[in-house]
Amino acid sequence: MTSSATNNNQRSDTSMKPxxxxxxxxxxxxxxxxxxxxxxxxxxxEVHALLGxxxxxxxxxxxxxxGKHQAExxxxxxxxxxxxxxxxxxxxxxxIVLIHQELSLVSDLTVAENIFLxxxxxxxxxxxxxxKLRSDTDKILSRLKCTFKSDDLVGDLSIAKKQMVEIAxxxxxxxxxxxxxxxxxxxxxHEKPVLFNVINSLREHGVGIVYISHRMDEIFALSxxxxxxxxxxxxxxxxxxxxxxxxxxxLMIGRSLELDHSSKPxxxxxxxxxxxxxxxxxxxKDVSFNVRNGEIVGMYGLVGAGRSEIAETIFGLRRxxxxxxxxxxxxxxxxxxxxxxxxxxxxxxxxxxxxxLVLGLNCRDNITLATLESVxxxxxxxxxxxxxxxxxxxxxxxxxxxxxxxxxxxxxxxNQQKIVIGKWLTTHPKLLILDEPTRGIxxxxxxxxxxxxxxxxKSGYAVLVISSEMPEVLGVSxxxxxxxxxxxxxxxxxxxxxxxxxVQAITGQHKAASETSLQAAGL
Amino acid sequence: MVNVxxxxxxFGGIQPIWLFVIAITVFFSFMSEYFLTxxxxxxxxxxxxxxxxxxxxxxxxxxxxxxxxxxxxxLALSAALAVDLQSYGLPVALFAxxxxxxxxxxxxxxxxxxTGVNSFIVTLGAMxxxxxLVFIYTEEQSFYAENFAFSDFxxxxxxxxPTLGVIFLVCCLIMHLVLTKTGHGRNxxxxxxxxxxxxxxxxxxxxxxxxxxxxxGFFAALAGITLATQMGAATPNLGRDYELWTITAVVLGGTKxxxxxxxxTGTLGGVLAIGIxxxxxxxMQVPAFYVLVILGVxxxxxxxxxxxxxxxxxxxxxx
Numbered sequence: 001m002t003s004s005a006t007n008n009n010q011r012s013d014t015s016m017k018p019x020x021x022x023x024x025x026x027x028x029x030x031x032x033x034x035x036x037x038x039x040x041x042x043x044x045x046e047v048h049a050l051l052g053x054x055x056x057x058x059x060x061x062x063x064x065x066x067g068k069h070q071a072e073x074x075x076x077x078x079x080x081x082x083x084x085x086x087x088x089x090x091x092x093x094x095x096i097v098l099i100h101q102e103l104s105l106v107s108d109l110t111v112a113e114n115i116f117l118x119x120x121x122x123x124x125x126x127x128x129x130x131x132k133l134r135s136d137t138d139k140i141l142s143r144l145k146c147t148f149k150s151d152d153l154v155g156d157l158s159i160a161k162k163q164m165v166e167i168a169x170x171x172x173x174x175x176x177x178x179x180x181x182x183x184x185x186x187x188x189x190h191e192k193p194v195l196f197n198v199i200n201s202l203r204e205h206g207v208g209i210v211y212i213s214h215r216m217d218e219i220f221a222l223s224x225x226x227x228x229x230x231x232x233x234x235x236x237x238x239x240x241x242x243x244x245x246x247x248x249x250x251l252m253i254g255r256s257l258e259l260d261h262s263s264k265p266x267x268x269x270x271x272x273x274x275x276x277x278x279x280x281x282x283x284x285k286d287v288s289f290n291v292r293n294g295e296i297v298g299m300y301g302l303v304g305a306g307r308s309e310i311a312e313t314i315f316g317l318r319r320x321x322x323x324x325x326x327x328x329x330x331x332x333x334x335x336x337x338x339x340x341x342x343x344x345x346x347x348x349x350x351x352x353x354x355x356x357l358v359l360g361l362n363c364r365d366n367i368t369l370a371t372l373e374s375v376x377x378x379x380x381x382x383x384x385x386x387x388x389x390x391x392x393x394x395x396x397x398x399x400x401x402x403x404x405x406x407x408x409x410x411x412x413x414x415n416q417q418k419i420v421i422g423k424w425l426t427t428h429p430k431l432l433i434l435d436e437p438t439r440g441i442x443x444x445x446x447x448x449x450x451x452x453x454x455x456x457x458k459s460g461y462a463v464l465v466i467s468s469e470m471p472e473v474l475g476v477s478x479x480x481x482x483x484x485x486x487x488x489x490x491x492x493x494x495x496x497x498x499x500x501x502x503v504q505a506i507t508g509q510h511k512a513a514s515e516t517s518l519q520a521a522g523l
Numbered sequence: 524m525v526n527v528x529x530x531x532x533x534f535g536g537i538q539p540i541w542l543f544v545i546a547i548t549v550f551f552s553f554m555s556e557y558f559l560t561x562x563x564x565x566x567x568x569x570x571x572x573x574x575x576x577x578x579x580x581x582x583x584x585x586x587x588x589x590x591x592x593x594x595x596x597x598l599a600l601s602a603a604l605a606v607d608l609q610s611y612g613l614p615v616a617l618f619a620x621x622x623x624x625x626x627x628x629x630x631x632x633x634x635x636x637x638t639g640v641n642s643f644i645v646t647l648g649a650m651x652x653x654x655x656l657v658f659i660y661t662e663e664q665s666f667y668a669e670n671f672a673f674s675d676f677x678x679x680x681x682x683x684x685p686t687l688g689v690i691f692l693v694c695c696l697i698m699h700l701v702l703t704k705t706g707h708g709r710n711x712x713x714x715x716x717x718x719x720x721x722x723x724x725x726x727x728x729x730x731x732x733x734x735x736x737x738x739x740g741f742f743a744a745l746a747g748i749t750l751a752t753q754m755g756a757a758t759p760n761l762g763r764d765y766e767l768w769t770i771t772a773v774v775l776g777g778t779k780x781x782x783x784x785x786x787x788t789g790t791l792g793g794v795l796a797i798g799i800x801x802x803x804x805x806x807m808q809v810p811a812f813y814v815l816v817i818l819g820v821x822x823x824x825x826x827x828x829x830x831x832x833x834x835x836x837x838x839x840x841x842x
Contacts (some may be wrong), residue, residue, distance in 0.1 A: 246712075276618040341725030355723055359711075362714030369713055370705035371722040379705045424722065 019044045019208045020096075020177050021044060025064055025074035025218035027057075034060045035071070038234045040227055041318075042177055042208035046333040047199065049211045051252055052229035053412075053442035056211050060227070062179050066098040067091035069288035078176070103162050107155030112137035114154050115168045140168045144198055158189035159303075167198060178202060179210040188303040188468065190507075196222060214442055216245045228252050230394040239507045249443060264478060264495075267459040269387070271329065272462035273314070273431050278282060278323035283309040286323070291431065291462040296453065298465045298477030298494060301506045306486040307466045308350055313434045315347040316340040326362055328430070341370060346424035348417070350435040356420040357408050363391040364404035366419050371426040393422035397452060416446025419453065434454060450476050470499060482506050539829050540776050540792035549775040551766055551803035558806055566690035568754070571798035572596075574693050575791070576746040577769045578776075580739030582790045584700075585773055587735050588715040588782025591643035593631060594743040594769060597624050598651035598762035601747030603657055606666040606673075613670055621744045627653060628740020632733035650766065665758040668751065677752030679836045686704050687717055687749050694742070699787035711735065714781030752791065777829065796825075 018041035025171055027035040035057045042048050052058050063069040065076065067085030076083050078094055085091040088098070105114050112133050121129040121136065137150035146164050148157060154165060163183060170178055180199070184192050198326045199222060213219055219226060220240060227237040230249040233389055235251055274290040284306040291297045299307050312318050314325060316334035327343055334340045340347070349355035357366055368375055368386050375385040390404050397418045401411060419435060424432060434453065438446045453476055457463045467473045467496070473480055474494050482490045482505035490505040552559040577594045584591050601620040608616035631649055635642045668674050679686045689821065702708035713721040714728050722728045746765075751757045776793030778785025804814045 048660045336727070337723050338725045340725050347723060349723060354717075355719050358713045358717045358720050358783075361712060365709060365713075369709075369721070369726075372709060379707060381704055381706055381709065462842070 001449070005257070006047070009329070013501075014522075018042055019079055021064060021066075021077040022061070023075050023077065025061065025071045025076075027060055027064055027069060027071045030178055035064070035232050037227065039074075040234070040237075042210055043446065044206045044208050045065050045203050046225065046273045047203055047209040047221035047223040047478050048288075049209050049213065049226045050229065051248065052235075053224055053444055055251060056229040056252075056442075057232040058229055059181060060232075062210065062212065062445075063096060064177065065091070065177075066096055068098075073373065084197065092173050095173060096179075097170035097175045097177070098172060098181065099163070099166050099170060101182055103159075103166050104199055105154045105165060106163055107153070107517045109140070109154060111148060111152050111154055111157075111165055111168075111318060112150035112152065114165055115150075115172060117141065117169070118171065139166075142355060143201075145194075154439070158191075159186045160194065163206075164198070165189070174208055177208045179212070181212045181394070182214070182440065183211075183214065184215065186303070190302060191327050193219070209229050214440075218247065219248075220245065235475055255519070263295060263451070263454055265294050265454060266477070267458075270294040273464070274326040274329075275310075275314070276324050276326065278310070278313065279321050280309060280324065281321045283313070283318070284483075286357065287486075288323075289481050289488060290493070293430075293465050295455055295479070296457045296463045296465060296477045298480040299464060299471035299483060300468075300473045300480050300502060301468065301483035303468060304485075305483040305506065306484055308435050311347060311435055311464070311466060314340070314431075314433065315448070317343055324367050341429075342425055343421065344430035344488055346429035347425060347434050348420050348424060348432070348434040348437060350439065352413070352420060357416060359407070359409040361403050362405050362407055363411070363419060367393055367426060368459070370423050374426075389426055393425060397422050397425075398448070407414055412445065413441040414448065417449060418440060418452070421449075425456075429461065431462045431464065433464045436468065437465060438467075438469070438472060446472075473502075533735075536776060538777055538786070538789050538792060539635075540789055540796060540825070543825055544792050547796065547803065551799065551806070555803065555806040555815055558803055563802065565685050565688060565795060567693070567795070567798045567802050569685045570802065571794045572687045572691035573746045573750045574765060574768050574772055574797070575794040576694060576742045576749065577739070577765065578772045578790050578794050579694055579787065580742035580784055581769050581773050582698070582733075582736045582776070582778055582787055583702070583711055584739045585770075585778050585780065586711050586785040587732055588716045588718065589635065589735070590646065590733070590750075590770065590780075591628075591631060591642065591736065591739045591743075591767045592646040593627065593649035594655055594739060594746075595762035595765035597627050597743040598747035598750065598765060599657045599738055599757070599759060600653055600660070601667060601744035602751040602757035602761050603661050603759070605631075605751050606668050606727070606746045607661075609668060609670045609673065613673060614762060617748060620748050621741065622654055624740040624742075624747070625737050625742020627739070628737040628743075629733060632688075632736030635736070636729035638763050661757075661759045664760055665756055668755045672754035677749070677755070687753070689751065690745075694745075695791055702787055707734070712783060715784075715785075727792055730732050768797065774823065775825055798805050 007212070021039070021041040023039050025035050025038045026033070027191040038057065038061060040050070040061065041134070050058050050061070060069065064071045067088045067090050068380050070084070070086070076085075078096070083094060085094070090404050106117065111115070114277040116138055123129040134150050143152060144164055144167060146161070146168070150162055153401065156164060157165070172458050183195055187195065194428055199209060199211070203271070211219065211223055223240045225237055226240055226243065226248060228248065230252060255273060269292060271292055272289050278287045279285050289297070301307050302303045311316060312335065313320055316336045316339050327345075332343060334343065334345070353359060358369065361369070364386055367390050371389070372381065374517065375381055375389065387404065393399070394401070399415050399422065401415065408416055411419070437453065441449065450472070453463060453465065465473070465476055477494045480492045480494045480497060480502065481488055482492070482502060492501065557563060577598070581591060581594065601624050603617050604623055605620035608619050627649065631642070631646050634640065635647045676686060681689045702711065703720040710726050710731055712723065713724070713726060714731055718728055747762065750761065773785070773790050774780065774793070775796055776786070776789030776791070778789060797818065800818060801814060804817065811818070
């Protein structure tokens with residue numbers, strides 16, 4: 001482990017002795033060495049960012065720490081004492097808490113019940129002490145500056161608020177170490193500052209924070225030190241103040257990456273999709289836009305602005321209450337996803353694992369899932385044709401897998417996303433809608449997916465990209481549609497718009513300016 | 524569980540239930556001199572064919588992530604129709620019996636599809652209601668087959684193999700091929716594993732599930748007919764608890780209750796395991812109620828071992 005320099009960012013009074021040290025952790029899974037002799041430490045009152053591409057071993061390392069996995073070699077030293085945890089509860093009782101990417105809350109219980117789940121305060125003989133439960137909960141909620149109440153049902157809360165409940169749950173145990181695994185993956189730009197404030201206040205209370213994220217801006221804003229893992233190996237620890245994004249990226253992937261604004265498609269032909277005055281009950285109002293052959297249109301807005309819902313309406317999952325959808329100039333009513341596929345619409349959904357992939361099936365079966373009829377005669381599938389199709393898209397999309405029989409759950413996020421895209425290309429769609437195409441995907445694969453999207457547009461697909469990430473929208477699309485609260489507030493040329501203009505448009509400060517910007521876009 | 528792991532390693536791709544079938548076959552061969560004879564095995568085949576036929580359809584429905592509890596009642600109705608309507612001629616009776624199964628299956632599927640109510644609840648209602656229909660139709664009487672061709676069929680043989688056994692094995696083969704080689708089979712797994720992703724891929728999930736409910740209805744009705752040919756009669760209480768035995772066999776065969784995973788070969792193993800256990804214990808003259816206790820214990824034990832083995836390989840997925 002490097003004995004790196006002082007935490008020069010803030011708080012010089014922090015003890016330099018780490019609260020927690022992981023030494024020489026090695027974890028093997030059948031056929032893979034997930035972690036090889038990795039060391040890592042956390043000091044009290046610091047945010048230590050843990051970085052690495054997907055599959056680099058970050059989550060595995062944290063699972064070893066939190067008692068979900070047991071390492072074969074190496075030791076965990078907490079406050080000078082060697083410890084080992086057989087399960088997550090043991091780790092919790094030692095003050096080590098993991099806040100997952102996937103939240104683990106019971107939606108039918110109240111906030112208070114969730115926070116104290118498993119440790120509800122009791123009154124003799126065995127009744128829940130509701131008064132104490134509420135007051136204890138209120139104390140924690142006010143510490144986190146939460147706006148919701150202890151009696152609210154967790155199921156009714158937004159994702160950001162649910163995450164706060166999860167953090168509140170951690171505070172019950174007076175934690176020494178809190179691990180955040182991709183906490184902002186499903187938060188909007190509006191909700192993030194609240195989380196960051198909480199993290200900073202935990203840090204000021206002397207809690208050691210491990211922060212796992214793909215987002216460089218967050219890491220540089222929050223952390224004091226950065227540790228990089230690559231392919232299961234420790235690849236160095238640096239002080240955040242003494243480095244920059246480029247250096248960290250190089251450490252992560254062995255090369256530096258710049259967002260590629262070039263090589264965008266340039267030739268657009270006729271309209272493939274035209275949406276006229278579309279309204280959907282409770283989702284959007286009077287939305288009009290178009291996407292042409294060979295063009296990439298970005299749809300940018302906050303979560304909840306109605307972007308995914310518009311995509312779902314086009315794909316036949318929701319019914320419009322007014323307006324019309326035209327495909328290649330013809331007004332259509334898309335009745336179901338089956339209908340949408342038949343009409344040449346493809347939707348790469350927001351959540352790969354829930355909506356995009358069938359995790360129980362292998363790579364080949366997932367790719368051919370939407371086109372089984374074309375590889376079958378009289379309902380009987382031809383394994384040869386299936387394999388041909390799989391091999392074609394595996395080659396074209398550069399999907400890295402050990403073989404077609406690999407279960408898709410074993411692939412990295414980037415390769416999983418390519419499988420979903422490949423599945424749609426087999427249906428030869430005219431319109432490709434991608435909802436958050438690079439969510440939870442590491443930097444290297446992100447660039448590959450972006451290049452892929454551009455190539456697809458150049459080969460004639462009309463592409464609609466929905467994204468919450470500004471660099472992605474600007475880097476990929478020709479035009480950007482900004483949405484705010486169910487309405488389109490502005491439309492920009494992606495190469496000339498400024499970040500300020502975009503932010504204003506998606507926060508509702510831009511309505512009046514939309515006409516001028518349309519003209520400015522020259523489209 | 525080291526032993527279990529090693530065993531499954533040695534036998535490679537063999538499904539755990541088949542190892543179990545082999546083990547109990549060896550065990551009973553030593554315990555009873557009557558067990559390991561061709562005649563006894565033909566017996567087991569015929570005895571298991573009733574549950575076996577239903578289990579074939581049930582496997583599809585369960586891989587789909589659904590369940591059908593009404594199969595026992597459908598079996599009873601089908602048997603009653605097949606025997607009672609023989610006065611209109613055998614073809615009419617058989618047609619009516621099979622149609623009733625397919626129609627009731629379609630009704631189950633339609634309700635599950637259109638209302639979105641869990642199939643457990645829908646078919647639980649169907650199970651109670653259809654059993655009521657059987658009692659209304661039969662007026663609590665048993666029917667006896669007057670057409671001797673019907674009862675003779677139940678004890679006939681094809682090349683010295685019982686016809687009912689042949690029917691069951693042929694159905695096994697067909698259902699295995701449909702599940703592994705056709706688009707419908709692939710969709711069965713896809714829908715069970717991730718219904719949302721399957722729907723988004725353009726699969727008509729509702730219609731697909733409807734077809735599988737019709738398939739299980741068909742097999743329940745067919746089992747009703749074959750059972751009636753064996754007995755030469757139909758009673759209103761026929762097929763009580765058969766839904767539970769069927770589900771037991773399918774689950775023993777490795778099909779997951781949650782859906783997305785399972786096979787016809789596993790189901791065949793599960794059906795045979797139950798048949799062999801019952802037959803073997805009978806030959807050993809174990810009292811009937813003890814047989815039930817032992818079967819219950821074995822069901823849980825086999826699933827426990829299966830879970831341990833699967834969890835070992837399941838960890839790889841998390842890498």
